[in-house]
Amino acid sequence: MGWVSESLDSIRSLQIRHVLTQVVSLGMIVTSALIIWKGLMCVTGSESPVVVVLSGSMEPGFKRGDILFLHMSKAPIRAGEIVVFNVDGREIPIVHRVIKVHERKDTKEVDVLTKGDNNFGDDRLLYAHGQLWLQQHHIMGRAVGFLPYVGWVTIIMTEKPFIKYILIGALGLLVITSKE
Template identity: 80%
Template sequence: MGFIGETVDSIKSTPIRQTLSQFVTLGMIVSSALIIWKALMCITGTESPVVVVLSGSMEPGFQRGDILFLHMSKDPIRTGEIVVFNINGRDIPIVHRVIEVHERRDTGEADILTKGDNNDMDDRALYAYGQHWLQRKHIMGRAVGFLPYVGWVTIIMTEKPILKYILIGALGLLVITSKD
């Protein structure tokens, strides 16, 4: 009699255990992604080890939708390097080439001027009001590699936010409803 009661109890608790297990699995996936991202930040020395090219300003070198891999070292920034930089008051980083560097020997700092390869003029019009040069604090990282077109997923989800929510919902539902 005890055996039958235990079997009925285990059958009743199985869906709850399965659901809890699936939520734990989803949590582990999200946690793993965050840990990998933080590890990449430490290894590359940049707050954003990966960025997506959002405009055509760097064509033909980089196309809209290319993913760039960034690294930041203590080496001086040189003319010709492709850098990703942030401007005060702007949320989205910019990917452009360094066209001029003026090093100040007394302080060791440098004034940096950038330009998109596909643009006619330098980036002074993009900088914050009254800013004519970038400093090292504005540079997020240097491009060290790229993956063509993979970033289109990010662009599409940014331009059509409903797709982002559908995709996240579908992935969450897939993890929760999977049997094993």
Template identity: 50%
Template sequence: MFKEELATMKRLGVRHVLTQALNFAMVLSTALMMWKGLSIVCNTESPVVVVLSESMEPAIQRGDLLFLTMPRTAPLKHGDITVYKVPGSPIPIVHRVIETHDEKNSTEQWILTKGDNNRVDDVGLYNGMKYLRRSHIVGKVQAYVPYVGYGTILMNDYPKLKYALLAVLGGGILLQRE
């Protein structure tokens, strides 16, 4: 079967293979442009995230896909579900705001968070800080779709699955004859 595909590619010529590679590059660049556009509209570096742990159960489950925005001026308030990233930690965390403090004569806001399924607040996760700054907040959860993120979790847990899927998709695009 693979030999037949190679023979077909030779028959169609280099021009066809380059056209397919260009189509693949266009699909990839379109996806990246859409992501960047959504990031600008939502005012956040990551407008879509997947929940990786059970710390927010029962409100939000592992594998849920979250849609985020970052309010430009409105302060975060008690009860908001946020995604934050602490300097030095590669993985963003999804937890609820349990306490806020606003600095007088400043736009700075100090935030304390906690997972709904956790017994204690997140101070232990803050790498020595007592509160988060608003600049640590990636976004505020606006909506979610349950279970859609399990594909991402599987690919993170099993990297070989991710590479196999990318190889199949890339090969399919390069080998298609249209």
């Protein structure tokens, strides 16, 4: 516990200029995180470039807590691709595989049907009442990359908020008390 009292001492001995420097550096960290996120949005063309898998409906390919990187290119959606889509009246986006595609001749609009690899039937039961197909505007992006386990960090933080506060508090303390 020696370093805690040492840290408290260091807070007391701060001068105003030092405090300002720390505030600025903290601001730099926050803004650069924001820049990276918004930059990714620009590059990938998807409104949320990274998503965490929350359900087991794509097992054994994707498990709960895995991370997917999304990309939204101009190329038309095709069967076999794994897309992330929003359904009207549902808050949480769903990650499932496309099994049917119908592309109009005149307008180039697509009708898409999806299914979870681990689900028995297709997704019509998950769609809004009476909705038979997904259109382009429902789709947030297609999954292009995969990273296992990392998403558990966010799952734990959303489900156990006090861990998040402890972590933020500890990081804040470290930033304030660090000498350069």
